[in-house]
Amino acid sequence: MLLRRIFHIQNQAICQQCRRYVSSPILRVEQRRTSQQLPPTPARTRFAPSPTGYLHLGSLRTALFNYLLSKATGGQFLLRIEDTDKRRTIADAEERLYRDLRWAGLDWDEGPDIGGSYGPYKQSERTSLYEEHAKKLLQSGHAYRCFCSVEKLSELARRRSNLGLPSDYDRTCEGLPSELSDERARAGKAFVVRLRVPAVPPEYVDLVYGLVGKPNHNRKAQNLGEALYEDPILLKSDGLPTYHLANVVDDHHMKITHVVRAAAFGWEPPEYAHVGLLQDSSHQKFSKRKGDLSIRRFEEQGIFPEALLNYVALYGWSHTKTNDVMSLSELIETFDLKFTKGNTVVEPHKLVYLQKKYAAKYAYENSSQFESLVDRVLGEIQQEFKAPSWHLDSVYSNHLVDNDLRNRLTDVLRGTAKNYTNPKDFFTNYKYFFYDQPPQELHSGDVPEGTRTTLMGLWPQLRTVNATFRDVPLEAWTDDSLKEKASTLVDLISSNLKETSSKEIYKIIQMYLRYAVARGSSGPPMHTTMAILGRDTCLRRLDELANLLDNDT
DSSP: OOOOOOOOEEOTTOOHHHHHHHHOTTOOOSOOOOOOSOOSSOOEEEEOOOTTSOOBHHHHHHHHHHHHHHHHTTOEEEEOBOOOOTTTOOTTHHHHHHHHHHHHTOOOSBBTTTBOTTOOOBGGGOHHHHHHHHHHHHHHTSEEEEOOOHHHHHHHHHHHHHTTOOOOBOOTTTTOOHHHHHHHHHTTOOOEEEEOOOSSOOOEEETTTEEEOOOOOOHHHHHTTOOOBOOOEEEOTTSOBOHHHHHHHHHHHTTOOOSTTGGGGTOOOOOBEEOOOEEOTTSOBOOTTOGGGBHHHHHHTTOOHHHHHHHHHTSSBOOOOSOOOOOHHHHHHHOOSOBOSSOEEOOHHHHHHHHHHHHHHHHHHTOHHHHHHHHHHHHHHHHHHTSHHHHHOTTTSSBOOHHHHHHHHHHHHHHHGGGOOOHHHHHHHHGGGSBOOOTTOOOGGGSOHHHHHHHHHTHHHHHHHHHHHHTSOGGGOSHHHHHHHHHHHHHHHHHHOTTSOHHHHHHHHHHHHHHHHSTTOOOSOHHHHHHHHOHHHHHHHHHHHHHHHHHHO
16 A cells, blocks of 8 residues: 655664664664655644653644644644553653643644544554554564563673673574464464564665665674574563554554554555754753653643744754744744754753844733733742741741732833743843832841942932932923933033033933842833832932932031
8 A cells, every 4th residue: 555655854763773773873764765845645643642641842843843834835733642551651741741732832633532534543442553564564574573572682781781782683484384384373472573674674764864764784793603683572471562562553553653663564654754862061951751841840830832843843854944933833834844963962052042032022912821821920939928938037927918919020021021921030130010118118238339339330310310209299200301401410510520421420320220229139120110119218218228328428
């Protein structure tokens, strides 16, 4: 049967045999028949995770690339659950997988929870199909039963390891007559079904690496008189399939083909692409068993789903746009098969950059995402205010609540969105917006000595700052008006200090305002900060710093 050719993006789930061909230093590439163009017909792609761990950056990228390929060609994206490893299955992994994918913005056209024309979509519900195809492989001679005990295989692996060789099989059972093999199976002797890998496996074309062939035989093993045969297990002794069999069978029956061993059934080999692994700064691959890399952890940290998808898309794929910031719809529009060779080290600062870009975008568009951002940060601030220290420390006891808090937060987020990273950092950096410090709570130690010395040097002139802003009426206490008033102060003080430049005077005035109003913390421009905080709060804080400096004179 000829299948419609489709492309399948494969990430870290490359089988051991394929990885040898793709990454081997003696890779044989006769011609570079790579393609960066999308297929001319709709692609049916799939993401097939195992519930033995949680979704992480690497697996999210695999899902995303498959999703982009299907949507960019008008095809379908399928979700299939590989749940045949019962021993390592985590109870809540499957449900979390559904939730994490949807949180990230990836929906599927067919899958276990929504059905489809080619189900069931969980491998545990398809075991009779795998048994049927394993039997066909046995009958055709492409596979054989292996009755070797666990103890024998463990001893073989130990001996090979001591010799510095791969723990491949030695084909002890490969030559058993079919009658004897059948008799042992009928007698109930435990066995697995192994694939009989040909001496020269068929070549295949990889869209990234070109025509890939078989590496040379292991000369060290030959010199040591050791026979090495890959012969992976297809069907385990409990009757459940391994990755090598289930993926090929499922991909075929779901109209999605997979390169590993597809030729054994006489199915037309597919076109596909292997992309490199995602690695951390120590060049270790990401694993779903590392909890700090799970997608749920990014969600808990307040990372935007769009920013995270954008982030993983940039690793292993090259685009021609001048801007790395791309929404999911823009990724679909831009996507092609221009993948990069080799593994990629993930850079955390890139995610911080994208997080800031999306926050600024949401604030500028006043979108529903911005309202969600306000809600998320509001929840974080309210949780902080519930902490005992906020009730026991007089400095923070008079904080904003309810609508006053939300309105203030909305204004602050608009003014600081371009620097937004996550809710916790936001509150740490800008908490001075959300409480009124009681009078006389500012102490000399709150202002660094160098800053205090600078301010004291111009203190006779800086005394006019408070009076100037006190002259601004409540109805004129706006961003533009306060900015203009600060410029007026520069001109006024400059006229009395000919030896100091206007630029230097401006810097000192801004320093004075920031330590008075924001307690020296970073934030929006001072005129914006003062407009958000309001006239009463700003004048009170200005007076507190003035009193402090007066006491120092």
